[in-house]
Structure formats: structure tokens, C-alpha cells
Amino acid sequence: MLADIQASLRDSIRAHSERVGPFLVRFDAHSDNVFMNYAVPDAAAAPTAAQVAELVEAFRARSRTPRLEYLRPFPAVDAALAEAGFTVDQLLPMMSVDPDDLRVPDVPDGVTVVEATSDDELVAVSEVQNTAFGVGSLTREAAIERQRALLDHGGLLLLASVDGEPVGGGVSTGPQGGWSQVAGIAVVPGFRNRGIASAVCGALTARVFAAGHRPFLETEPDGKAGRLYGPIGYRTIGESAAISLK
Structure with missing residues (x-):
């Protein structure tokens, strides 16, 4: 279920996103609000340090805060971001209903x-x-x-x-x-x-x-x-x- 939801979240920004390495990135042209500007990793992402640096630069070039949203567990992405100095802002409950x-x-x-x-x-x-x-x-x-x-x-x-x-x-x-x-x-x-x-x-x-x-x-x-x-x-x-x- 979580994998299906993650795929849905990724697809929801695909038409209005840019690809940076193993990430899809949504940039909002009207607002620098962090909730409107974020990256989502590919399903099998295992980003290198260089790819994370490229992602950071893409955000900085647009005066946006480098930020990602994705569902855990995702150890390969967690490790690469932690190595680059990223920190967790929020861990939010994901919910569904039958x-x-x-x-x-x-x-x-x-x-x-x-x-x-x-x-x-x-x-x-x-x-x-x-x-x-x-x-x-x-x-x-x-x-x-x-x-x-x-x-x-x-x-x-x-x-x-x-x-x-x-x-x-x-x-x-x-x-x-x-x-x-x-x-x-x-x-x-x-x-x-x-x-x-x-x-x-x-x-x-x-x-x-x-x-x-x-x-x-x-x-x-x-x-x-x-x-x-x-x-x-x-x-x-x-x-x-x-x-x-x-």
C-alpha cells in the first residue's frame, strides 16, 4: 500500500516537475513556500553525493530551500541526505481508510x-x-x-x-x-x-x-x-x- 501511495505522489507532480538525477522536483513559480517546492526520489533511488549536490544546486539557483518528501522506509535516500547535512523536519502519519x-x-x-x-x-x-x-x-x-x-x-x-x-x-x-x-x-x-x-x-x-x-x-x-x-x-x-x- 505504501509503495502504491508513493508512486501516486510521484506521478502527481510528474507533469509539472523537472528531473534532477534520481529525483523529480516540483518548483512553484509563484511562491518560495517550502510545501510548494520539493523533490521526490525515484522508486529505486540510491543517490550519489554528486547527485545530491546537483539537487541542492537546483534549489539554490531558484532561491528555494532544498527539501524532499517521501515515505519511509527508504534507507538509501536517508543515508545520502544525512551525509549531505539534510535534517528531518517532520515525520507525518500517513493514513488511509477502507x-x-x-x-x-x-x-x-x-x-x-x-x-x-x-x-x-x-x-x-x-x-x-x-x-x-x-x-x-x-x-x-x-x-x-x-x-x-x-x-x-x-x-x-x-x-x-x-x-x-x-x-x-x-x-x-x-x-x-x-x-x-x-x-x-x-x-x-x-x-x-x-x-x-x-x-x-x-x-x-x-x-x-x-x-x-x-x-x-x-x-x-x-x-x-x-x-x-x-x-x-x-x-x-x-x-x-x-x-x-x-
């Missing part, structure tokens, strides 16, 4: 959850996510371009609102190898702990299954695995490593 275990929460009273398709809705999802995650806002044009690219590749965005005010959102990526990632589950301060995140996550997960694919997600090691995703039916199946060179 269709028979899925429990979709009700949408809370007063909350509306819709699929985001118009330009205004796509911008609203972007703004909600940026606010919730504490990252800088994009221009309207850049936000629309990024979100439309996700839709064009088979992804889905949901927007949660209260009395017309955007308060939450989330996405699922276009399927790769039968898998789709549920990600970017966000609720702005002031509207948290009301069941909105659970409703968005559950609705996205149900839609992934309805389309004939398997959902997975990665989450912070802060209790959300059990508090938010566990009640929906997700279970931890491994770890996702985020590793960078400062």
Missing part, C-alpha cells in the same frame, strides 16, 4: 459545503487555506491558476461557508494509480472546533470513493490523526518524511 470503515460526518447546522468551481470560489478556498495555515496570500490570478490546474487534472475543491462567509475548505488531488490524496483541510480561526473540518474531510473522502479511487492523507503529529481523521475511519499506515537542508 470503504467499509468510512463514516461521513453530518455538515454542522448553518454551514454550507459546495464544490468550488467559479473563480470567486477558487480564490475563496485559497484564501481560507492561506489564512488557516499562516502563509502569504497569492494574487487573485495566481490563486485561480493554481486551483484550476488542480481541477484540470481531475482534482476537487470544497468550500465551506457560514452565512456566505468562506470559513473552510479542502481538496482532493486528481487520481494517480487509483489513489487520490485528501489535503489542505483548513478552517479559519474563529470557526474551529465546530465540526467543519470533519465535514469537509468526510465529504471529500466520500467523493473519492464514489469516483472509484482510494483516498489517503498525511497529517501533523498533533493528535489530529485520532481526533479528526480517526472518527471518519482513517487509520495510520506509515510515515511521510519531510527532509530539508537549511
Whole structure:
């Protein structure tokens, strides 16, 4: 299962990535945010010191932080990166759910959850996510371009609102190898702990299954695995490593 998910993650950036040695690298033209700029190793990668140095230079040349995301265990890559001075930023629980275990929460009273398709809705999802995650806002044009690219590749965005005010959102990526990632589950301060995140996550997960694919997600090691995703039916199946060179 982990190998299939890793292949899906690799394929999800393939069309918009550059090859550097045994790595696929996604560079975001609009943002230096580390979550938007990262490399994924090939399935059989055993990088040399020279290949790691080439990877670092590719990031530095674009004023980006050298960073990788991949699933462990991957001892050959771990060793090569450690030798070059990379350190682990995060080890995140990787989770999936079986269709028979899925429990979709009700949408809370007063909350509306819709699929985001118009330009205004796509911008609203972007703004909600940026606010919730504490990252800088994009221009309207850049936000629309990024979100439309996700839709064009088979992804889905949901927007949660209260009395017309955007308060939450989330996405699922276009399927790769039968898998789709549920990600970017966000609720702005002031509207948290009301069941909105659970409703968005559950609705996205149900839609992934309805389309004939398997959902997975990665989450912070802060209790959300059990508090938010566990009640929906997700279970931890491994770890996702985020590793960078400062």
C-alpha cells in the first residue's frame, strides 16, 4: 500500500516537475513556500553525493530551500541526505481508510459545503487555506491558476461557508494509480472546533470513493490523526518524511 501511495505522489507532480538525477522536483513559480517546492526520489533511488549536490544546486539557483518528501522506509535516500547535512523536519502519519470503515460526518447546522468551481470560489478556498495555515496570500490570478490546474487534472475543491462567509475548505488531488490524496483541510480561526473540518474531510473522502479511487492523507503529529481523521475511519499506515537542508 505504501509503495502504491508513493508512486501516486510521484506521478502527481510528474507533469509539472523537472528531473534532477534520481529525483523529480516540483518548483512553484509563484511562491518560495517550502510545501510548494520539493523533490521526490525515484522508486529505486540510491543517490550519489554528486547527485545530491546537483539537487541542492537546483534549489539554490531558484532561491528555494532544498527539501524532499517521501515515505519511509527508504534507507538509501536517508543515508545520502544525512551525509549531505539534510535534517528531518517532520515525520507525518500517513493514513488511509477502507470503504467499509468510512463514516461521513453530518455538515454542522448553518454551514454550507459546495464544490468550488467559479473563480470567486477558487480564490475563496485559497484564501481560507492561506489564512488557516499562516502563509502569504497569492494574487487573485495566481490563486485561480493554481486551483484550476488542480481541477484540470481531475482534482476537487470544497468550500465551506457560514452565512456566505468562506470559513473552510479542502481538496482532493486528481487520481494517480487509483489513489487520490485528501489535503489542505483548513478552517479559519474563529470557526474551529465546530465540526467543519470533519465535514469537509468526510465529504471529500466520500467523493473519492464514489469516483472509484482510494483516498489517503498525511497529517501533523498533533493528535489530529485520532481526533479528526480517526472518527471518519482513517487509520495510520506509515510515515511521510519531510527532509530539508537549511
